Amino acid sequence: MADQWQEAYDFAVQVARAAGAVIRKAGEEEIKVQTKSCTVDLVTKTDERVEKIIIGSLKEQFGEGTHCFIGEESVAKGQPCILTDKPTWIIDPVDGTTNFVHGFPFVAVSIAFAVNKELEFGVVYSCMEDKMYKARKGQGAFCDDEPIQVSDVKDIHKSIIICEHGTDRSPETVQKIFSTQKKILCIPVHGLRGSGTAATNMCLVACGAVEAFFEIGIHCWDIAAGAVIVREAGGLLLDVDGGPFDVMSRRMVSGNNRVIVNRIIKEIEIFDTVRDDAPIVKK
Template sequence: MEDPWQKPYDFAVSVARKAGAEIRKAGESEIKVCTKSSTVDLVTKTDERVEKIIIGSLKEEFGEGTHCFIGEESVAKGESCILTDKPTWIIDPVDGTTNFVHGFPFVAVSIAFAVNKQLEFGVIYSCLEDKMYKARRGKGAFCDDEPIQVSDVKDINKSIIISEHGTDRTPEKVKKIFSTMQKILCIPVHGLRGSGTAATNMCLVATGAVEAFFEIGIHCWDIAAGAVIVQEAGGILLDVDGGPFDLMSRRMVSANNDVIAKRIIKEIEIFPAERDDAPVQKKC
């Protein structure tokens, strides 16, 4: 029987490379920065241009109207963020925009594909490192065609944990974020890290470089591709309360195993984050 998703998967890899080349080219010239929800929630013309390149390429390859799209910049401009049963691409054109603006060397193109609300594959191109991470459901995870797997560490005291503080600077939320980090650091663990991009963080879990990544306030486009890669590398995904992973919930723990994940969850101070698929409030 013909594999229906091999062609989209291969094309996603090629378009991710194309997008990455565009990002590298833009990084060599002037970077014009705008803001979205706050002065620290950045967007550049490169984000918008790269998303148009990715979506335009996919529509040209697979036909206009055949697939749905959830793109970070499209949603920021008011398009819906609802995952249906239709074939759907979930795209973050420049994950790590703040890194990109400052020349911090972790920037990723993240492309995932879902059918019947099931993630079928994920592709993450760490374009400044020139590393291609990819995975298909049930077929393993790879970096530059070499198989990858999570670490076998089960002792939390021997782990490195990765997290981010996001773009919401509400004092109450910042206090909970750093309180959580303090409690995890004092378990103690070997260290806390942050690359500035959720997609890269999840690839670090998948390769065994770190044992876990957690965050509240991320979006589906930040983690959809990484979710497939982590699971196919032998890792697990949970909600920050220990329940099942929900792509649209904006909260997640990804880890090498449930021992590490559940130990971290004990220390997480949860705060509200509006779901990605929450109804948009109409303005009067």
């Protein structure tokens, strides 16, 4: 039987690489910045242009109206963020926009594909590093075509954990974020890290460079592709409360094994977020 999604997978890799080239070129030119939800939630013309390039290429390749799209910039402009049973692309054109603006060298193109609400494959192109991470369900995970797998560390004291600060700067949220990080650091662990891009963070889990990554406040486009890559590298994804992973929940722990993940979950101070697929409230 023919593999109906192989063409889509291969094309996603091609599109991600092309989008990354656009980002690298834009990084050499003047960067015009706008803000979205707050002064630390940035968007550039590059984000918008790259998303248009990706979605336009996919529509041209597979036909207008045959697939659905969830894109970060499209959702920011009011399009619904609903995952249905239809073939759906989940796209973050520039994951790590703040890094991009500052010239901090971790920026990724993240493209995931879901059918029947199940993630089929994910592609993350760390374009400043020129590293291509990719995975298909049931077929393993790769970086630049070399197989990758999570680390075999089970002792939390020998682990490196990735965490981020997000964009919510309310004192209550910041207090919980730093309290969680303090508790994890004092377990103790070898260290805490953060690349500034959730997609890259998940790939670092997948290739065994770190043992776990957790965040509350991320979006489906930040983590959908990385979720496939982590799973196919032998890793685990859960909700921050220990329940099942939900790509729309805006909260997640990814790790190399359940021992490490469960230990991290014990220390996480949870705060409220609005689901990606929550109904849009008209003002």
